[in-house]
Amino acid sequence: MPARWMGSEGFFIPHGKEQLRSRKYLVCQVKRPAEEMPKVQSEKRKVANRHNPLHVDILGQAGVHTPETAHVFQKKGKNAKESKLTDPADDGFEPDEADGVVPQRLSKKILRLVEEQQHDRENGRSGGGSDSDGDLGSEDVSEPSDAEDVDADGFVVIDGEADEEDELYLKRVQQRQGAAAAAAPTLADFILAKLREKEERAGGGEEPVEAEDDPSALPPKVVEVYTAMGPFLQKYRSGRMPKAFKVLPRLQRWEEVLLLTEPQSWSKQAMFEATKIFSSNLSSAGAQRFLCLVLLPAVRDDIANNKKLNYHLYQALKKALFKPAAFFKGIFLPLALEGCSNREAIIVGSVVAKVSIPVLHGAAALMRLALVPPSQWLPAVSVLMGILINKKYSLPVKAVQACVSHFHRFTEKADVLPVSWHQALLVFVQRYKFCLSDNERSLLKEVLRVHFHEKIGPEIRRELLAKNAALVLQQQQALLEQHDQAKAAGADVEMDS
Incomplete structure (x- = not known):
């Protein structure tokens, strides 16, 4: 049977009428010596099941790490990277062993989350969505939130x-x-x-216009x-x-x-x-x-x-x-x-x-409330003033002066003032006592002589008499520096003499 030589590899491809008619090609290889034959490296094919057992799939979907479901969580190569990018439920944590032991990184994360939840529970807080989402909130608020x-x-x-x-x-x-x-x-x-x-602008001399003909x-x-x-x-x-x-x-x-x-x-x-x-x-x-x-x-x-x-x-x-x-x-x-x-x-x-x-809005509202005269004053004014003062704003000097003037104007009022007024004065003195000048402190002491509450009055007086520790230390340091300078000047005079 005629054949054709296909190079140095030793292949013969026979061709004839029968082979061409049946379109079958026979490839023959010339045997070589054993030392020249290359070693065939073939991997054993791993025969995988068509599907996992039902209990393995259920445990794997539930995230339970067991020796049987270990292969579900252990992903390697390109497929693992793709699944990590596409699967939002994948945390990026894998079990250390096939026996389902929680890795160290994941255990630290769990402990941190537990501590945060415990801290929130102790403070009476709970997480919520931002107020700036969408149209100032969610579309449906039929259920009260935990806030x-x-x-x-x-x-x-x-x-x-x-x-x-x-x-x-x-x-x-x-x-x-x-x-x-x-x-x-x-x-x-x-x-x-x-x-x-609109009617006054239109004028009173014209005839009334019917509703159907009225352009407005x-x-x-x-x-x-x-x-x-x-x-x-x-x-x-x-x-x-x-x-x-x-x-x-x-x-x-x-x-x-x-x-x-x-x-x-x-x-x-x-x-x-x-x-x-x-x-x-x-x-x-x-x-x-x-x-x-x-x-x-x-x-x-x-x-x-x-x-x-x-x-x-x-x-x-x-x-x-x-x-x-x-x-x-x-x-x-x-x-x-x-x-x-x-x-x-x-x-x-x-x-x-x-x-x-914002501070400026709160300060402006506080100044407006402070301008209320004693004749128009109501307890609600002091309640709202106390709430704004208790926000601990860094108020402008004008706002602090307006509050002092507001409380000092009540020296002319002989009526017994309710508790809310004394509470507002106490909160103001507690928050801004170090912002008050000596003159403003004396004005508030004068207010205490006229309107003194048996329980709140002593607290207000104690706050007014308190001194800023940092200011006292600064004054003491200044006195020590002056004393050292005077002492050094006296020593120079003695040396010259």
Whole structure:
């Protein structure tokens, strides 16, 4: 059979009609001597099972390290790197041995996490999401978080309690004022005032314009949509808000459109969602109007009816602090200056105490409260002042001077002051005693001679008499240096003589 030589390797490839017809090729190798034959290195093929036993898969998925599941966790080569990048559940820790012993790195991590959880449990804290995520929070807040103490009825539990003496003082002031006390403005009052301004600008000599022909009237479609949204907001509990409601802050006349939804009848959850939307999308002035005309009346009504504040309204107050200037001008200062109860001041003040606020906003609010004259003073003013002072801001000199003047003005008032006033004075002296000059200390001592509390007065006096240890040490060092200089000068004079 004819064949063809294929080089020095000793291969013959026969070719003929039969082989070409059947397309079969026969490769023959010429035998060589044993010393020239290369050694064939063949690996034994590892026969693997088509699948693992069921109990091995179950234990492997559960993360249980056993000798049988060791191969599940031991990955080598390129596949191990890829799985480490793609598998989010992979911690990067592998067992040291196939017997399931926890490695040292993993045991240290577990111990550290246990210590952190124990520390959080002792301090009464728990982890939570950031307030700046998305639209100022999560979409659904139907379940109370662990950050606040909530009772079975869904009300936030506040540590402070209103003092009976402060409540009696507030009742006496309200009876003295009688009907002269002005009611808090509402959204309807604000809109009516704006309409009156438009009518006055238009002039009184023209004929009245019908509602259909009035260019300032809202379109009928807008009135229909937002009027129908009112019942939905009354029953809202969780989920997404309508898109028509989310675009409300972008409208030029959003106050008039918002009135169509009847904000006074919204559910607590709807009020929380609305506060997030309006606080994040409105300007500082617009957010101030919303907080003052919508959120503040809802908060005060809930406290008056239940003697507590609903969890969702409490969270709405915290979200309102996204714009500190709007919060202080729309909720904090109106609440203090319009005459609120101590319970309202304690609840709203607890929000300020828990949330971080810029120093300048806190100092400006404290100065505004310090300007309240004794004739218009209420116990809630001192409660809110004490909360701001207790945040331990590095206050400007003007703010400290304003607080000293505020307390000194009460020397002209002969009435017996409630406990909240003395507590605010004590907190101020404790926090800023080293920032007071000798003249300011003497003014506060004069206040103590007029208004002295049997339990709090001695503490205030002790704080006023305290001296700064660092300042005393500095003065002593200065005296020693002067003494050494004088002694050295005397020695020089003796040597010259």
